[in-house]
Amino acid sequence: MTDFDPRALRSAFGRFMTGVTVVTTRNADGMPVGFTANSFASVSMGPPLLLVCPGKFLSSYTAFEACTDFAVSVLAEGQENVATTFASYKGDRFAKVPHHVGAQNLPLIDGAIAQFTCRTYSAQEAGDHCVLIGEVTSYKTDDARGLGYADGQFFSLGLERSARDPEAKRNMCGAILRYLDQVLLEPSDQGYRLPAMTVSDRIGLRDGLAAAMAARHITVDLGPVYSVYEDDRSGAHHSWLLGKVTAVEPASGLVPVPIADLPETRCASPAEARMLARFARETRTRDFTLYIGNADRGEIHSYSERL
Ligand SMILES: Cc1cc2nc3c(=O)[nH]c(=O)nc-3n(C[C@H](O)[C@H](O)[C@H](O)COP(=O)(O)O)c2cc1C
Numbered sequence: 001m002t003d004f005d006p007r008a009l010r011s012a013f014g015r016f017m018t019g020v021t022v023v024t025t026r027n028a029d030g031m032p033v034g035f036t037a038n039s040f041a042s043v044s045m046g047p048p049l050l051l052v053c054p055g056k057f058l059s060s061y062t063a064f065e066a067c068t069d070f071a072v073s074v075l076a077e078g079q080e081n082v083a084t085t086f087a088s089y090k091g092d093r094f095a096k097v098p099h100h101v102g103a104q105n106l107p108l109i110d111g112a113i114a115q116f117t118c119r120t121y122s123a124q125e126a127g128d129h130c131v132l133i134g135e136v137t138s139y140k141t142d143d144a145r146g147l148g149y150a151d152g153q154f155f156s157l158g159l160e161r162s163a164r165d166p167e168a169k170r171n172m173c174g175a176i177l178r179y180l181d182q183v184l185l186e187p188s189d190q191g192y193r194l195p196a197m198t199v200s201d202r203i204g205l206r207d208g209l210a211a212a213m214a215a216r217h218i219t220v221d222l223g224p225v226y227s228v229y230e231d232d233r234s235g236a237h238h239s240w241l242l243g244k245v246t247a248v249e250p251a252s253g254l255v256p257v258p259i260a261d262l263p264e265t266r267c268a269s270p271a272e273a274r275m276l277a278r279f280a281r282e283t284r285t286r287d288f289t290l291y292i293g294n295a296d297r298g299e300i301h302s303y304s305e306r307l
Pocket residue numbers: 020034035036037038039040053054055056057058059060083086087088089090149211212215
């Protein structure tokens with residue numbers, strides 16, 4: 001077997017822009033199960049076939065591998081929270097997300113831009129996944145725009161378009177992920193970056209970020225907000241949280257950098273470099289502060305300040 005670096009391979013696969021779907025079925029007890037998937041593809045017009053690839057790591061894998069029927073809901077712009085819930089929430093996912101029961105007793109996600117119910121056509125084991133092909137038995141579409149996914153981040157075409165509008169502000173959300181005495185950073189040709197994602201609004205930042213990290217195989221406890229600023233150059237609003245990593249796999253694509261080295265670490269963004277240097281300083285004194293301002297100037301607020 002070819003011995004590729006899993007991190008590099010995952011990131012190469014992740015260069016392919018996709019939409020985001022939630023795939024659902026019922027398990028042997030008749031309970032609804034589902035997971036977020038971007039492995040969706042249309043396969044054939046006659047007969048009408050589509051495919052998704054459930055991974056063997058899914059808690060619902062046996063249900064999907066053996067299912068006779070399944071459904072695919074293609075998520076709309078603004079449904080990041082649904083994608084997040086069906087990617088990482090461990091409780092009752094359906095209790096958190098508006099849905100209804102469609103043909104063949106299959107759960108379908110409300111607000112999806114397309115919904116397909118299928119009869120299983122074939123389920124072919126393929127490495128650590130299974131290629132599940134379904135014959136479409138019914139479908140429904142909606143005019144809303146779809147949610148996108150690329151390079152481990154959600155994106156919305158509406159937002160990308162509005163980013164070109166100088167009046168519009170994008171929302172970036174990221175975290176300083178501490179792992180033992182290190183911080184996990186993303187290498188790039190311009191220098192290190194903190195892991196971050198674009199979000200459509202600032203509601204549900206924490207859940208969205210936790211899910212984006214889970215999709216990269218990083219389990220994180222997200223803590224307080226550490227820095228909030230507008231970057232006048234990019235027109236983006238940035239929110240940075242502190243997070244403690246409890247588990248990380250090499251496939252995450254992030255590199256551990258010792259906290260003590262952060263002040264000298266080459267960063268792609270001067271604002272992130274300053275924030276990491278402050279984090280290194282404050283880790284020594286254990287006196288953490290909150291920065292509010294723009295990318296160049298702002299105020300520091302102590303967490304211990306009381307009204
Ligand atoms: C955008 C995105 C796309 C994903 N695509 C797939 C996929 O195609 N196949 C898959 O098995 N898991 C995929 N996952 C991961 C699963 O959604 C996640 O591992 C699953 O919900 C975990 O469910 P469990 O807690 O029931 O095991 C994706 C996650 C995200 C965030």
